[in-house]
Amino acid sequence: MSWAGFAAVFAAFFLTHSIPVRPGVKSRLTAAFGARGFGVGYSILSLAMLTLLIWSAGEAPYVQLWPQMSWQRHVTHLGMLTVCLLLALSIARPNPFSFGGSGNDRYDPTRPGITRWTRHPILAALALWAGVHLVPNGDLAHVILFGVLGLFAIAGRGLIDRRKRRVLGEARWRALDDLRRAGPRLHVPGSWPWLILRVVIGLGAFLGLLWAHPYVIGVSAI
Missing domain, CATH: 1.10.287 (Helix Hairpins)
Known part of the structure; x- marks a missing residue:
């Protein structure tokens, strides 16, 4: 190509x-x-x-910018485990600040969960996915690919913030965000079984990606 x-x-x-x-x-x-x-x-x-x-x-x-080394894959594995857990804990959860939220009317900013750390956990996962894939992929095409996608995910936060401010109204958005920031970084989950299930799904997704990588991408992740 x-x-x-x-x-x-x-x-x-x-x-x-x-x-x-x-x-x-x-x-x-x-x-x-x-x-x-x-x-x-x-x-x-x-x-x-x-x-x-x-x-x-x-x-x-193919234009090589830096060589691939064995330690780089370990960085990617650790990063992708974090990505899978982050997605499992954030997809289809109430989040009026970003896209992909489900049941946003049930969002409790005093118990913000993953949104206490970031308003946009899915975009954070995408940015991390791109970043950790840059490490072992030192050719020009992949640097462009993952670099642009990482910047796209980071820039998307501001775009979505502006859109959500318009949808919710500046006062409502600001009040929710202030309550979210004041909420606890960690709190007892509303349902331990659901939390455990999401963690298991995240771990399963990580193992599934390791298995599927050579078939889907054409290169072993291990």
Whole structure:
């Protein structure tokens, strides 16, 4: 694949990932397919585009910037374990500050959970995913890939903050955020079984990614 082809795939990736932050487009798709249909369809599209983008980086011209060493993979393994646990603890949980929240009317800012550490845990996980994959992938195409995606996730926090301020109203958003910041960093969970289940899911996802990596990406993660 040429650099132009790699750039074209990148452009298509960003185009599809702009859908959630374009209210007009999202509302039309939601009206046509329903909220659940849109969520499932967009998730499949996002994963497909990410897979295509990663594949295209592997097919782009190889230009080495630094060599791969064995210790780098251990850094990536530890980082990916953190990513999987972070996603397992944040997906489909009440979070009025970011995307992906479920049952936001039940959000209790005095018991903020993972949002006490960051308003955007999913974006934090994406940024960490990109960062730890930069370490063992020292060729130019992968540095561009993971560097841009990491910056995209970091910059997305500000974009979503501005959108949520408009949706909730500045006073409401600020009040919730102040209560969140004042909440405890750690507190007794509302349900220990659900917490344990989410941790188990995160660990299972990490092991599943290790197993699937050579089949999906074409390179062993071990």
